[in-house]
Amino acid sequence: MNHEFWFKEYHSRHHGLFFRITKILFQKKSRFQQIDIVESPVFGKVLLLDGLVMTTELDEFVYHEMLVHPAMILHPEPGQILIIGGGDGGTAREVLKYNEVQRAVLCEIDEEVVKASREFLPELSTSFDDPRIELKFLDGVEFVKETKEPQFDLVFVDSSDPIGPATVLYSEEFIKNLKRTLKNGGITVFQSESPFTRLDIIKDLFDKLKHSFKFVRPYLAPIPGYPDGTWSFLFASDTDYRDKVRKSPAGLKYFNEEILKASFALPNFIKEKLND
Amino acid sequence: MNHEFWFKEYHSRHHGLFFRITKILFQKKSRFQQIDIVESPVFGKVLLLDGLVMTTELDEFVYHEMLVHPAMILHPEPGQILIIGGGDGGTAREVLKYNEVQRAVLCEIDEEVVKASREFLPELSTSFDDPRIELKFLDGVEFVKETKEPQFDLVFVDSSDPIGPATVLYSEEFIKNLKRTLKNGGITVFQSESPFTRLDIIKDLFDKLKHSFKFVRPYLAPIPGYPDGTWSFLFASDTDYRDKVRKSPAGLKYFNEEILKASFALPNFIKEKLND
Numbered sequence: 001m002n003h004e005f006w007f008k009e010y011h012s013r014h015h016g017l018f019f020r021i022t023k024i025l026f027q028k029k030s031r032f033q034q035i036d037i038v039e040s041p042v043f044g045k046v047l048l049l050d051g052l053v054m055t056t057e058l059d060e061f062v063y064h065e066m067l068v069h070p071a072m073i074l075h076p077e078p079g080q081i082l083i084i085g086g087g088d089g090g091t092a093r094e095v096l097k098y099n100e101v102q103r104a105v106l107c108e109i110d111e112e113v114v115k116a117s118r119e120f121l122p123e124l125s126t127s128f129d130d131p132r133i134e135l136k137f138l139d140g141v142e143f144v145k146e147t148k149e150p151q152f153d154l155v156f157v158d159s160s161d162p163i164g165p166a167t168v169l170y171s172e173e174f175i176k177n178l179k180r181t182l183k184n185g186g187i188t189v190f191q192s193e194s195p196f197t198r199l200d201i202i203k204d205l206f207d208k209l210k211h212s213f214k215f216v217r218p219y220l221a222p223i224p225g226y227p228d229g230t231w232s233f234l235f236a237s238d239t240d241y242r243d244k245v246r247k248s249p250a251g252l253k254y255f256n257e258e259i260l261k262a263s264f265a266l267p268n269f270i271k272e273k274l275n276d
Numbered sequence: 277m278n279h280e281f282w283f284k285e286y287h288s289r290h291h292g293l294f295f296r297i298t299k300i301l302f303q304k305k306s307r308f309q310q311i312d313i314v315e316s317p318v319f320g321k322v323l324l325l326d327g328l329v330m331t332t333e334l335d336e337f338v339y340h341e342m343l344v345h346p347a348m349i350l351h352p353e354p355g356q357i358l359i360i361g362g363g364d365g366g367t368a369r370e371v372l373k374y375n376e377v378q379r380a381v382l383c384e385i386d387e388e389v390v391k392a393s394r395e396f397l398p399e400l401s402t403s404f405d406d407p408r409i410e411l412k413f414l415d416g417v418e419f420v421k422e423t424k425e426p427q428f429d430l431v432f433v434d435s436s437d438p439i440g441p442a443t444v445l446y447s448e449e450f451i452k453n454l455k456r457t458l459k460n461g462g463i464t465v466f467q468s469e470s471p472f473t474r475l476d477i478i479k480d481l482f483d484k485l486k487h488s489f490k491f492v493r494p495y496l497a498p499i500p501g502y503p504d505g506t507w508s509f510l511f512a513s514d515t516d517y518r519d520k521v522r523k524s525p526a527g528l529k530y531f532n533e534e535i536l537k538a539s540f541a542l543p544n545f546i547k548e549k550l551n552d
Contacts, residue, residue: 008294014317018284019291022432041290042473058472062543196334196500197318221500222506230498231506254543262541265534267338 002089007038007046009053010106011227012197017053019043025120037120043225045121049113051158055088060124063191065255066155066221066263067233068094069248071154071187073260074241078153080211081105084140084169086158087113089125095156096130097249104133105152111137141168144177152181157186172208179212187237190215194228195220201275202232207275209236219263220273221254283314283322285329287503288473293329295319301396306388313396319501321397323364325389325436331364336400339467341531342497342539344370345511345524347430347463349536350517354429357381357459358457360416360445361433363389365401371432372406373525380409381428387413417444421454428457431464448484455488463513464489470504471496477548478508482550485512494550495539497530
């Protein structure tokens, strides 16, 4: 053998991640984006959208548990859930671990992502067979615009980066419409980029959320497959949730109650930037 | 221009980090290792030993603050400090921020690292001009073996990875000799690898430290330039330190007292591995 397959993702024009590929399991150009699923030795199966790492077997548990469980265990009655994006199914899987959840609407613009995940990422997508799931292949922006009355306790924005198709999910208008779909006491959580090299993007989204919500709290989690290996999330609500009201489900690989508290502790350089 | 300079570090045979280089500031093969200092757009100046990223301008504050400040603010009287490795000066810089420190012995095997840092990394190495610093160009293993009586309050093991010249710093014998140099109530902190892909190494060092110390507590920090972007440290002592006794110095970029507590919160997958 004198050949090798490698994947490279540029996290900026100047740095990035590379990993070896052993197999390309799936490739399709959908109406919205290029979808690839590859197999690799360290990261396991990896879902790429437009060539960017969305989820990997090595660390998907961190991302999905951390997007979902903080809001789930802080909200007093998380019965009605909306997920925007999340076509791989990982976020829905975590949401559905709670018996309190009666209905989880998953609004994914690209049906092909769901199909590919059903076939190649069953660890993530089995959640789609739960009767509480309502799959909608719609633009999240349109969905929150059309949803006139408050009906969700939690809205998770599990989108790709604010470049390409997901840019609109980082707009003031989207946030306002999203807020209108939340019941009293509702919470929204956005995934929100690397604090080391994209702190401006976090700051921008933080400020926009602040215009609509009384409390916006960033939190952090380590995700090796994402730029710089550390990711941020923004937790926004009009209620100042601090004390957990429920236990997290058994069998989680990352999240626990010490982690809940710890993940909201911010390094000085992030605090300073956000309070600017 | 149709040429570009790039650096690649393999974090395993299968994955790694790459970044653009704009200048090679320094290159030397010392008696112990290949030393390079390069300039890059995202990471700034980067010190490489045997081709591995040791410290970068982007994230050195996280590494050095997190190696040093937890033990410094928990120990009641950190007057006498030993640093093993740390030839770039960053660890010494953080240690010397405390007036309580009377003497800091820096035991670096490779004088050429110190010389290179003095010339090209003044932000790290100005600490070498502090009169409290005692530079010793010795093997840390020999130094702790020869140091018969307890004399240090804190020992920081700021070594390279447990492959190559630093392997001996991960041995049971080294840990025993190191412990003998600690006064009553003393603490040692080891830098200890990525929890995502090198958890076996952490577990091994954790177990070895457990043989010599009553309390061994791992803690974590995000470091984009290191494998997988998240690093671990092992904090070991015979005293169960939990409550801070002093304020951290003003002007830190990463560390604060919420971070102190937060960094010791461990994800389930790490807890499970260490309790195995």
